[in-house]
Amino acid sequence: MSGWHTCDTTHCRAGWVVTLAGKEGLELEEYFNTALAAQLIYRESGHRINPAKFYGSNDEAMADMKKLAENK
DSSP states (O other): OOOOSSSSSOOOHHHHHHHHTTHHHHHHHHHSOHHHHHHHHHHHTTOOOOGGGGGSOHHHHHHHHHHHHHTO
16 A cells, blocks of 8 residues: 555555545645545545545455445
8 A cells, every 4th residue: 555646546545545636636635645635635525534544455455445335
């Protein structure tokens, strides 16, 4: 998850959140930074997230995202 925005296809969890939010996500990222922009997007989507979760392993990230999806 450490290689984000490096080839326009690889993103960590925070990078994907920002990318999938479209133009508004990219504007947030430019104003703040990737992690804070993603944290704000999560918050506005009804999920508070500890930004440390953006730097976990791929397996940890997938498990947490599945948990969030199941609790929707």
